[in-house]
Every structure is written in structure tokens, then in C-alpha cells.
Amino acid sequence: xxxxxxxxxxxxxxxxxxxxxxxxxxxxxxxxxxxxxxxxxxxxxxxxxxxxxxxxxxxxxxxxxxxxxxxxxxxxxxxxxxxxxxxxxxxxxxxxxxxxxxxxxxxxxxxxxxxxxxxxxxxxxxxxxxxxxxxxxxxxxxxxxxxxxxx
Amino acid sequence: xxxxxxxxxxxxxxxxxxxxxxxxxxxxxxxxxxxxxxxxxxxxxxxxxxxxxxxxxxxxxxxxxxxxxxxxxxxxxxxxxxxxxxxxxxxxxxxxxxxxxxxxxxxxxxxxxxxxxxxxxxxxxxxxxxxxxxxxxxxxxxxxxxxxxxxxxxxxxxxxxxxxxxxxxxxxxxxxxxxxxxxxxxxxxxxxxxxxxxxxxxxxxxxxxxxxxxxxxxxxxxxxxxxxxxxxxxxxxxxxxxxxxxxxxxxxxxxxxxxxxxxxxxxxxxxxxxxxxxxxxxxxxxxxxxxxxxxxxxxxxxxxxxxxxxxxxxxxxxxxxxxxxxxxxxxxxxxxxxxxxxxxxxxxxxxxxxxxxxxxxxxxxxxxxxxxxxxxxxxxxxxxxxxxxxxxxxxxx
Numbered sequence: 001x002x003x004x005x006x007x008x009x010x011x012x013x014x015x016x017x018x019x020x021x022x023x024x025x026x027x028x029x030x031x032x033x034x035x036x037x038x039x040x041x042x043x044x045x046x047x048x049x050x051x052x053x054x055x056x057x058x059x060x061x062x063x064x065x066x067x068x069x070x071x072x073x074x075x076x077x078x079x080x081x082x083x084x085x086x087x088x089x090x091x092x093x094x095x096x097x098x099x100x101x102x103x104x105x106x107x108x109x110x111x112x113x114x115x116x117x118x119x120x121x122x123x124x125x126x127x128x129x130x131x132x133x134x135x136x137x138x139x140x141x142x143x144x145x146x147x148x149x150x151x
Numbered sequence: 152x153x154x155x156x157x158x159x160x161x162x163x164x165x166x167x168x169x170x171x172x173x174x175x176x177x178x179x180x181x182x183x184x185x186x187x188x189x190x191x192x193x194x195x196x197x198x199x200x201x202x203x204x205x206x207x208x209x210x211x212x213x214x215x216x217x218x219x220x221x222x223x224x225x226x227x228x229x230x231x232x233x234x235x236x237x238x239x240x241x242x243x244x245x246x247x248x249x250x251x252x253x254x255x256x257x258x259x260x261x262x263x264x265x266x267x268x269x270x271x272x273x274x275x276x277x278x279x280x281x282x283x284x285x286x287x288x289x290x291x292x293x294x295x296x297x298x299x300x301x302x303x304x305x306x307x308x309x310x311x312x313x314x315x316x317x318x319x320x321x322x323x324x325x326x327x328x329x330x331x332x333x334x335x336x337x338x339x340x341x342x343x344x345x346x347x348x349x350x351x352x353x354x355x356x357x358x359x360x361x362x363x364x365x366x367x368x369x370x371x372x373x374x375x376x377x378x379x380x381x382x383x384x385x386x387x388x389x390x391x392x393x394x395x396x397x398x399x400x401x402x403x404x405x406x407x408x409x410x411x412x413x414x415x416x417x418x419x420x421x422x423x424x425x426x427x428x429x430x431x432x433x434x435x436x437x438x439x440x441x442x443x444x445x446x447x448x449x450x451x452x453x454x455x456x457x458x459x460x461x462x463x464x465x466x467x468x469x470x471x472x473x474x475x476x477x478x479x480x481x482x483x484x485x486x487x488x489x490x491x492x493x494x495x496x497x498x499x500x501x502x503x504x505x506x507x508x509x510x511x512x513x514x515x516x517x518x519x520x521x522x523x524x525x526x527x528x529x530x531x532x533x534x535x536x537x538x539x540x541x542x543x544x545x546x547x548x
Contacts, residue, residue, distance in 0.1 A: 023242070024241075025482055054491065055493055057495050059497070073482050105371075106515055109515070131197065131198065132547060141203060
């Protein structure tokens with residue numbers, strides 16, 4: 001796993017906010033601006049070769065600010081290891097982050113889900129609309145200020 | 152020469168497949184754009200079974216989340232709890248006793264056989280082969296009986312607990328599993344004879360829904376779906392959990408062509424491998440406790456609760472307040488029957504998860520339906536939905 005972290009530290013030293021280890025999981029917290037470049041590097045570099053995106057999880061860390069975050073879990077079939085990337089989105093009112101659909105096609109639905117349930121917008125997404133909730137639904141159910149039993 | 156102006160005007164047609172349709176395996180609506188019988192675009196409309204499980208979990212203690220997990224992929228109920236328990240145990244930093252690990256593996260593999268049998272029966276049925284369903288359900292029923300024996304629940308055994316199992320195996324359970332294991336390989340021949348070399352079956356599946364290995368990974372495919380494309384990857388072998396490294400099994404890859412037939416061969420062969428693992432569990436099942444010895448996690452034995460005040464308080468605290476994993480974020484994935492089932496779990500140190508993201512294999516696989524079906528015939532989409540082996544409860548959560 002250190003190979004991926006070392007690669008990021010060499011190529012994008014200014015983008016890394018924090019590297020943490022917990023129970024064997026490595027998480028790299030990044031600044032959101034160059035996320036797509038970083039993902040592309042992690043995928044294309046022959047050493048890391050993260051060709052597989054396991055999932056994208058939208059996060060609402062309310063009441064903390066920045067409130068919204070997005071978590072990416074990558075898997076490398078070459079090394080059989082995982083890497084978690086995390087970005088915090090600066091705007092608490094209209095959270096926006098660049099879409100990684102150009103790197104991994106599977107991101108399409110994961111990003112739609114994060115948009116639907118948490119209201120996080122993905123810039124450059126080809127088809128950003130609700131996926132689990134009906135199209136005319138108001139609000140984003142997984143936000144912490146959304147009541148459990150609806151409004 | 153016919154000029155453009157005199158040519159008959161053609162336009163595409165929209166067609167609703169579902170939400171109520173026997174071949175959509177639940178409540179799935181696919182909005183199809185057709186040019187004659189050819190599919191121009193397929194847009195799956197999901198969410199009919201969205202129950203907000205991730206949201207509900209944020210208001211429940213970890214143990215109370217488990218009945219909800221059973222209802223993700225309800226054809227493999229205990230596999231979901233397997234992943235969930237492992238994720239909480241990873242947060243807690245505990246490992247369950249060897250006997251519990253082995254029993255979990257046994258249940259997980261029986262569940263895999265049951266899930267694959269259900270897929271085989273319905274997939275065949277969708278494509279006009281009715282007979283395999285009757286044979287497949289014959290054996291699936293035996294696995295349901297085993298689940299019932301162990302806990303009382305058939306689809307939803309709810310037998311696993313955070314830190315181990317609810318109780319040790321009941322008397323008579325192991326001989327019943329032996330009966331199943333010894334006969335299954337022979338029964339498997341019945342399905343194999345019906346379909347594998349069947350000309351009609353091959354016509355409907357060979358070359359249908361082709362995905363290359365690279366595309367499969369790009370679309371996040373895992374499990375049998377990726378293996379059918381020749382991706383030699385199985386989390387049980389490559390990132391072993393719950394003592395899977397102690398079992399011998401092969402990872403079948405079908406014809407590696409990435410078509411529906413190859414995925415059929417993969418799942419067929421996997422059933423035999425699962426049976427092989429169950430046999431190894433039976434042969435090597437260690438003695439010992441089935442719960443981790445940790446008062447933060449495991450309930451004390453009932454007789455101590457009635458006789459000893461400290462145990463009574465401990466019991467009360469775990470039931471009333473729940474367990475409190477330390478602050479942290481973990482991702483735990485298992486090889487569920489349908490592919491990678493992952494749990495991204497965030498704990499803030501309280502007795503309820505701060506956030507639980509469930510990465511269901513069905514959701515990810517279904518997202519590639521449009522790519523697979525473009526340019527194919529309308530009837531092929533039935534084969535495609537069948538080969539994906541989706542459960543809509545797992546898609547919608």
C-alpha cells in the first residue's frame with residue numbers, strides 16, 4: 001500500500017491533506033481540486049494500477065464543517081490491496097466535486113446515488129439525476145438534518 | 152433512385168419492461184428505446200424497493216441493524232450478515248473464535264449454493280427452459296431446511312452475531328449437512344445434463360452480453376460476473392477472511408469469453424467448489440467457543456445472567472445501550488454469491504453507526520445494462536437480466 005501513498009507524495013505532494021492508517025485500511029485525504037488527475041494517475045501507473053473502483057460513498061459529517069465529503073474505495077488486482085481516498089467539499093450549501101466517470105465508468109451510478117441521497121453535485125457527470133428516489137422528490141434523505149420519518 | 156423525401160419516415164419506439172414483469176426478478180422497470188426489435192437504449196429505473204436501510208441503520212444499534220442486512224440480498228440472507236459482522240468486528244479490532252469462523256464459512260457456502268440454484272432455476276425459466284427450476288429448487292429446499300434447523304429462519308436465519316454466532320450448532324445439524332454434501336455433486340449432474348450442452352440454451356446464451364475483462368473492471372464488476380470475463384479474482388482467495396486461506400478450492404473462469412454462457416459455466420462450477428469447502432469444514436471443524444470472550448461485545452451465558460449480578464448488568468448494558476466501537480472508518484468486503492459485498496462503516500464512538508454505506512454487487516452490475524444491451528434484440532435483454540443475477544432488494548437497499 002505504501003507504494004500508492006509514496007507515488008502520491010512524489011507526484012502530488014501539495015494535494016495531500018492527511019494519510020491515516022486504521023485497522024489496516026489506508027486513507028488518503030486529498031484537496032478536491034485535482035482529484036480526477038490523481039485518480040487517473042493511480043489507475044494508469046503500472047505499479048499501483050487501481051483499475052477497479054469499489055464504491056463511492058457520499059458523506060455528511062454535520063455538524064462539522066466542511067460538512068460534506070466523498071469517499072472512494074479503490075482496488076488493485078495487481079497487488080490485491082485497497083486504497084481509500086477522501087475529499088472534503090468546501091461549500092456546505094451546494095457541495096460540488098469533479099466527477100470521476102471519465103476514469104471509471106462504474107462511477108456513474110455511484111455518483112448519481114450520492115447526488116440523490118446527499119445532494120452532492122458532480123461536475124462533468126454525463127447524466128446526473130436522481131436514481132433511488134422518485135424524480136420529483138424534495139430533499140436528500142441521507143443528510144443528517146433530514147428526519148428519519150420524512151417531512 | 153428513391154429520394155430521402157419519399158422514403159418512409161422511421162422513428163424509435165419507447166417500451167416499458169416492468170416494473171411488474173416475471174423476468175425482472177423483483178420490481179425493476181427498464182425503459183427501452185427500440186428500433187424495430189433492436190435496442191437503441193436501455194435505461195433501468197430502480198428504487199421501487201428502496202427502504203432507506205442506510206438511513207435506518209444510523210438510528211439503530213449495531214445488532215439491531217442485522218435484521219435489515221438479511222433483507223439486502225434476500226436469496227443469500229446470511230451472506231449479508233457475514234459481511235456486516237466482519238465490518239463491525241474490524242472496527243472493534245476483534246477476531247471471532249476458530250469454530251465460529253468455520254461455521255460461518257459453512258453457512259456462507261451453503262448460502263452461495265442456494266443463491267446460485269435460485270439463479271439457475273429462474274435464468275433457465277426466463278429463457279424457456281422450465282425443467283431446471285424444479286431440480287434446482289429440490290436442493291435449495293434442503294438448504295432452506297438447514298437454515299431453519301440452525302435458527303428457525305429459512306430465508307433470514309439471523310444466526311450470526313457480532314463477535315461470533317448466536318449459539319452453537321443444534322444436535323443433528325452436522326449429520327444433515329453431511330447428507331446434503333454427499334449427494335449434491337450427483338444431483339448437480341441433473342442440471343448440467345439439462346443445460347450445458349443443450350443446443351437451444353447455447354443459442355440463447357453464447358455470445359450474448361459480451362464484456363471483456365478490462366470493461367468488466369471498468370464497470371466495477373466482481374464475483375461470477377467478472378470471472379466469466381476471465382478476471383481471475385476471488386476475495387476469498389486473494390484477501391482471505393474468516394480462515395478461507397485454510398480451505399482448498401478452485402476459482403472457475405468458464406470459457407473466459409465474457410458472455411452469458413461463460414457466466415453460466417462459472418456459477419455452475421462454483422456450486423461444486425462451495426460444496427467442496429463445506430465438506431472441508433465438516434471434516435476439520437474445531438471444538439471450542441462460538442463467541443468471542445469480550446464483555447463489551449458478547450452476551451454472558453444465560454445461566455450466569457440469572458445467578459450473577461455482574462453478568463446481569465453486562466447483559467442489560469449490551470441489550471439496552473448496544474456496543475460502542477471506537478471512532479474510525481473501515482471498509483470490509485466479502486465475496487458474496489453475487490460478487491463483492493462491501494460495507495463502509497463510520498463510527499463516532501456511539502452505539503449506532505454514524506454512516507453505513509452498503510456496496511451491493513447487484514447495484515453495480517445493473518449499471519452496465521445499457522452498455523450490454525445496445526444493438527441487441529429485445530429478447531436478449533431477458534437473458535441479460537437473468538445472467539446478472541440481480542436481486543432488486545440489493546440494488547435499491
